[in-house]
Amino acid sequence: MHCEMILDQYRERIPLFERIKDVVINTLKQKLSENNLFVNGLEGRIKTEASLTGKLELKGYKYRTIDDITDIVGVRIITYFCDEVDIISAIVEKTFEIDWENSVDKRKMLEIDRFGYMSLHYICRIPASLYNDPEMPMLNQVRFELQMRSILQHVWANMQHDIGYKSTVEIPVEHQRSLNRLAGILELADEQFSIIRKEINDYRRNVQSMVASGNFDEVPLNGDTFRSYCNLKPFKHLAYKITTINQAEMYEDSLMPYYNVLVHMGMKTIGDIERMRIESSDSAYQLALLQLAGTGLDIVAYSVTLQNLCIVHILKMGFGEAGLTRMFASLYGENDYNAQRASRIFKQAQKINII
Amino acid sequence: MEVTINKQDNKTLVSLNGRIDTSNVEKFQHDIEPLMQGDNPDIVLDCSNLTYTSSQGLRMFLMLQKSVLARSGKMVMTNMRPQVKEVFDITGFSNIITIL
Numbered sequence: 001m002h003c004e005m006i007l008d009q010y011r012e013r014i015p016l017f018e019r020i021k022d023v024v025i026n027t028l029k030q031k032l033s034e035n036n037l038f039v040n041g042l043e044g045r046i047k048t049e050a051s052l053t054g055k056l057e058l059k060g061y062k063y064r065t066i067d068d069i070t071d072i073v074g075v076r077i078i079t080y081f082c083d084e085v086d087i088i089s090a091i092v093e094k095t096f097e098i099d100w101e102n103s104v105d106k107r108k109m110l111e112i113d114r115f116g117y118m119s120l121h122y123i124c125r126i127p128a129s130l131y132n133d134p135e136m137p138m139l140n141q142v143r144f145e146l147q148m149r150s151i152l153q154h155v156w157a158n159m160q161h162d163i164g165y166k167s168t169v170e171i172p173v174e175h176q177r178s179l180n181r182l183a184g185i186l187e188l189a190d191e192q193f194s195i196i197r198k199e200i201n202d203y204r205r206n207v208q209s210m211v212a213s214g215n216f217d218e219v220p221l222n223g224d225t226f227r228s229y230c231n232l233k234p235f236k237h238l239a240y241k242i243t244t245i246n247q248a249e250m251y252e253d254s255l256m257p258y259y260n261v262l263v264h265m266g267m268k269t270i271g272d273i274e275r276m277r278i279e280s281s282d283s284a285y286q287l288a289l290l291q292l293a294g295t296g297l298d299i300v301a302y303s304v305t306l307q308n309l310c311i312v313h314i315l316k317m318g319f320g321e322a323g324l325t326r327m328f329a330s331l332y333g334e335n336d337y338n339a340q341r342a343s344r345i346f347k348q349a350q351k352i353n354i355i
Numbered sequence: 356m357e358v359t360i361n362k363q364d365n366k367t368l369v370s371l372n373g374r375i376d377t378s379n380v381e382k383f384q385h386d387i388e389p390l391m392q393g394d395n396p397d398i399v400l401d402c403s404n405l406t407y408t409s410s411q412g413l414r415m416f417l418m419l420q421k422s423v424l425a426r427s428g429k430m431v432m433t434n435m436r437p438q439v440k441e442v443f444d445i446t447g448f449s450n451i452i453t454i455l
Binding site: 248251253257288291292295296297298299300301302303304307331332337340341344 | 409410413414417437440441442444445446447448449450451454
């Protein structure tokens with residue numbers, strides 16, 4: 001009779017629950033976006049009637065009314081890294097009203113020698129200052145559960161659920177020990193992913209400042225340093241000169257496809273690219289002049305700057321047509337046209353005394 | 356300049372015939388407009404009969420590629436004659452558009 005009353009209340013409130021779920025998910029999407037946070041998952045659900053019935057059969061004595069059940073609306077955020085759980089929980093605390101008495105940080109509940117389920121569960125309400133609907137006043141009173149966990153914590157929770165790990169009596173000791181070891185590995189991996197990400201971010205910030213400082217010989221050439229160097233627009237003067245040939249428009253495209261070419265050319269530091277820029281810019285411009293003058297082509301890609309610099313550098317280094325063919329193969333894949341193009345450019349380079 | 360459009364499976368095959376220059380670029384733009392909408396954005400441009408493109412043509416190809424990429428599609432140009440390919444090479448457009 002008592003449980004029937006709660007189930008009736010549940011059925012009446014389904015539209016309210018749906019609205020709460022939508023408001024919470026939309027709010028979280030907006031907050032995550034505002035804070036440049038990318039998560040693996042943001043999902044919500046309304047507890048099914050079957051699931052609620054099961055809960056009431058087991059623990060119905062604990063609940064006087066449906067208001068005492070706090071997880072009918074459940075929303076879960078799955079982060080990529082465990083340290084993001086704390087960042088997101090701080091945002092959640094600022095956004096929603098938290099029922100601290102009923103919220104649980106399961107990450108802090110474990111004994112020091114135990115591994116296993118770790119997740120942050122907040123019981124919340126939508127504050128009227130965030131969202132309200134005069135036709136649905138209960139919207140700001142009904143509580144919902146918000147779970148926050150990393151993707152590895154999520155993996156563990158799902159595995160645990162599938163294996164039935166919680167019911168320890170059913171699992172022999174040796175298997176429990178294996179599962180505990182696995183949980184420890186996941187926790188360790190979770191922390192290591194966060195640490196590695198932080199180290200990579202620190203490295204990138206350091207690289208940006210090294211590149212910006214202009215000590216190019218001290219900056220090793222890799223994808224990150226090359227990107228930072230490109231952001232300085234090192235070829236803008238050459239680009240400007242090339243556009244003046246036909247009063248052309250410059251189309252800003254990426255130079256990143258040339259990273260592999262530079263590596264194949266034996267460049268080790270950003271300083272090596274700088275030297276090529278300083279030593280070969282005039283010839284690179286002369287090559288563009290020979291190719292573009294009189295064509296009327298009044299649009300050129302920014303990458304034509306590095307393209308011509310690499311061509312000139314390869315020829316000056318004595319790698320000849322074969323070197324150019326290898327450069328084109330690195331950019332566009334192996335094809336017969338690469339050698340034809342290399343041969344044409346080699347003859348043009350001879351005309352303007354690059355070689 | 357003639358543009359022939361054929362739908363094939365999930366992609367569109369486009370045959371380009373003639374030259375693209377100031378005299379016909381507006382017609383070319385009109386002809387390729389249908390390619391800038393729809394749910395199957397993948398395009399293969401057969402350039403075996405394309406004899407020349409001016410920079411207006413390059414701009415059209417760039418615009419078409421942007422539209423295709425915005426719909427998560429792919430655009431490739433195939434069978435390009437060497438004299439047309441040279442236009443793409445010296446302007447750096449070979450670095451922007453996939454030419455097979």
